[in-house]
Amino acid sequence: MPSEIPLPVPTATGRADGIQPRSLEILRNMGLKRKIMAYDPARVHEVAFWDPAPQGKIVRTGTWASCPDFLDARYPFTALLHQGHIERVLIEDLAKNGTQVSRPWTITRFETNHTNPAYPVEVDLKNLDSNVTETVRAKYLFSGEGARSFVREQLGVQIRHKDPISHVWGVMDGVVRTNFPDIKMKCTIHSDHGSIMVIPREDNMVRLYIQIASSTDADFSPRKTATVEEVQAAAKRIFQPYYCDWDRVEWYSVYPIGQGIADKYTLDHRVFMGGDVCHTHSPKAGQGMNTAFHDAINFAWKMHLVESGFASRDILSTYEVERKFIAETLLNFDNQYAALFSKRPPSASEVDTAHKGDKAESETKNEFVEMFKANCEFTAGFGVAYNGNIFNHSADHPFQHELIIKDSPKLRPGRIMPPSNVTRVVDANVVHLENEIPFNGAFRLFVFAGLGQSPKKGGHQALVDLAEGLSNPKSFYARFGSEDRQRDTHHDSLNPHSRFFSVALTLAARRPEIEISDLPALFQDYSARIYADDKKDIRVLDAKAAAHAKVGLTGEEGAVVVIRPDGHVGVAVRLVPGKGTVEALEGYFREFTNKSDDRQSSSGLGGGVEHVRAQL
């Protein structure tokens, strides 16, 4: 995303943005995907590569899937949509939740001081319509200003350039009339007359990216530009032997961009930065908005946990650690992505091998295929893999326990949990298990009962012990229980006990075999979050319980998978009878939850369980 001053209304024209497969999953989890898709975005399933052919023409040398089958994505495509539509969906959702976005304001001064310890950040904002400046005090300041950030400049944070070369890009949106066969695909076209990237858009539109200048040019100037007509004439030459005329141009812009990364994302854990403020790169990878989106989400849930008294303040340091690592990975991939195709186009057999996925992996050590797969994973958004830290359990984590699952290829802390379809017991709906707990700031405890658990009464000792351990007033789960004992939880199967935890229980049984009233009371309060693992999955056709198999559980024993509020795996613990499972969970949470704020209550779960039981 090129840097822009915020507008009073959503961006009016142009500036399509690509929403990658993983971002679509997150939007679904936030309840926003359907509103995005209502705009009928173009969907990019494959990328086509065109290279120079004799007589100044171009020829297709290969295609590949943007999100091949081996990634197991719910939505295996990139959605291309006018940025204004995406903004509108977000603005409306903010408004629905009571937050109004004010525009057009710009920041003119800020400092962190102790005039008011509860609101340590002082910010001067100038209204661009009235030129009036107001001073506000805030708990935090988050800068998402874009590449030319005032906040970053004021903080004196340096941008390091991975690749010292900067470029001037031209971008043109509109409707073209052409016989170029891949005009509805994402294409990279290299020709004797220059290079173009083609991106399809909604409503028969297309976006063309054209590199206008490079800092390696002899006469380079970052202010070099080109007219609409010049770019159209260049496109005409590049597209030969195909014709390319324009019905209309919707938007055109030229901007310089380099590839860089900020040294720091925060200096004082009060003023934070994210998005293009912290990382810029070529538009080729289509990662700008997605990476910024992840930055914002990562900051949001951590701030929420701190401000609501759940977690200790020092967890905020993981924001920069996690997100800067991803930005660095992104820039490395951006370089490799470019290098990969400047060397030589992939052969058809290589693309074919790469497409076939895991099976082919053992048979070949082809560098191209490996790079292809890693690239797909990354550009689709599934390469976001955080390293071990206080949230992502690893061998270096301060707490270790024999029941913690290690080295599972399916449940890797820092990555997402594999998706699966299950049947919701209460209404027999077939649902996406991983989406059953929405993004609402809570940790998600996905309990898989295991193949050895009988759904009948008395056949689930490990579940009974788990429920008992969690219900113990001193447990991490009960300590952060709801403060309002009188709260009516009858229709709340999401957070009946605590706004910091949601539980979803999946039983390896057919739906008609499961009686919710046979389960421990704690799970009955989550009645709409009990699932039967009874749907077949084409990826694990032979599995007795597909959802269990997809998280690596093929034996008698189950597991409790702790998912961070952003959908990444925190830790997975084996589910066994006795106190061990809760001990292991307790140890994990104790490392970052607030110990000083002793919120535990003698009645355990804020009265939730007792309240419902009393009515039976």
Add this chain to the structure above:
Amino acid sequence: MPSEIPLPVPTATGRADGIQPRSLEILRNMGLKRKIMAYDPARVHEVAFWDPAPQGKIVRTGTWASCPDFLDARYPFTALLHQGHIERVLIEDLAKNGTQVSRPWTITRFETNHTNPAYPVEVDLKNLDSNVTETVRAKYLFSGEGARSFVREQLGVQIRHKDPISHVWGVMDGVVRTNFPDIKMKCTIHSDHGSIMVIPREDNMVRLYIQIASSTDADFSPRKTATVEEVQAAAKRIFQPYYCDWDRVEWYSVYPIGQGIADKYTLDHRVFMGGDVCHTHSPKAGQGMNTAFHDAINFAWKMHLVESGFASRDILSTYEVERKFIAETLLNFDNQYAALFSKRPPSASEVDTAHKGDKAESETKNEFVEMFKANCEFTAGFGVAYNGNIFNHSADHPFQHELIIKDSPKLRPGRIMPPSNVTRVVDANVVHLENEIPFNGAFRLFVFAGLGQSPKKGGHQALVDLAEGLSNPKSFYARFGSEDRQRDTHHDSLNPHSRFFSVALTLAARRPEIEISDLPALFQDYSARIYADDKKDIRVLDAKAAAHAKVGLTGEEGAVVVIRPDGHVGVAVRLVPGKGTVEALEGYFREFTNKSDDRQSSSGLGGGVEHVRAQL
């Protein structure tokens, strides 16, 4: 749907309606499903049966899927939604297409006369706000007034009662607080204290249907009623041993209803009737709105074809024939449905056998299982199977040809075409083949190239001959070509040649093997309707080409499947080199297309093909 006077705005409260799986597919085909689903309707996947247990209690005796796997539905559930929301979606779509719905008006007089032969129907309408009456002249009058129809009464059309018993029903919508485990499911509850039907709704609401009186009661009166409190008290008794309290009641109504069917749907093929005007039945089957919806669609496309000069006027007689047959089937099922459960509840093993689908079929002749399957198919909407007539080819059809496919279990004229996923060549999107041509009044020619067709140049003689035959100016396809030769069809891959036909070509090849420019020019004009049959399908895992296999094509030869504008199969013809395929299609269409109106043009396809070719 109980009969109601039309309101000036969408229905404000209550009156949820169930949208069955097949209706959801039709709404998808009309581009309206997403707008319906945006209201988050409740989804009914299973029905639970509760029967009397000792001590005046109830016990669950079984459940079954409302739309089991063997039906191969895209959306295997019934969506339950406030009727006002459904109306709003339809009203907005009408407005988008230039038609405003005027309310509140009622009809006070009508007659068919010849004062103006182009508009033979004279109608007096009274505005219910102003009491002013206006006279309008129309080509047709369609009555969808509901069971107490003025039009039907004026025409003197009789209602025949299949079942002479009529009932008084109470219906209550609201939010309940209960520990009844199936409150989120559709349930039929029989108890020693009476019977109830439970229907879940959006926003935690539930609908209860309670039979208040039956004409078999000694003291029966169709005006018998019950208060909200009486119904709630009755529900409390029936739900024992579970508690059932009400948070709030949103809507409550009592209405008498019988089971009847109109003798005629039209007398003069100008004034037509449909929906509850023609058929009423108990609310149990949840079929009212869906059947009315089908009535309207069936009338709409036929009227369109007549009024636009494509088909001869006598096709309108098929409206009553097709839809009255379905209403009779519906009433028979409604009776059987009731009888099935008054006899005895199904055993678990019976339900199990029925669920397993086709495989189990050969192993058992159990009457219950057969009935179960037929019932599921019908209530899901997939039992709509029209008999042979001028549109639905059969052994009795006036035109016969050796290339017409007969007795295929997968392509049955009068039924829908099985769904399949294919890859759209032009943008590599994975799409629902059967939805790729929307409901726009055109016949759909789904061409399956066959496993013997090579996608490479020269390897598709049958396709070349098909394209040539269709392009012949005298063919059914070209005769009804676009009248506007100058029409710009560059961005129209749906109806590039004629508003009466759309073509979709599916090739048994992988997407990268297909070059659209290798195909005959006619197909190139449908560039966005060319598909690769390269996606795996869990139902035909071993098939070389799944979409071909799902319509029964497993050999070298392909087929042209003619789909009526409403999605039902008209005829399927084998695709062979030479003139035979087009001859067979020609014979089919010649039976009902207009011969007197000689619209054929010497330039064939209205210039479409030539226009595009000229630019190459």
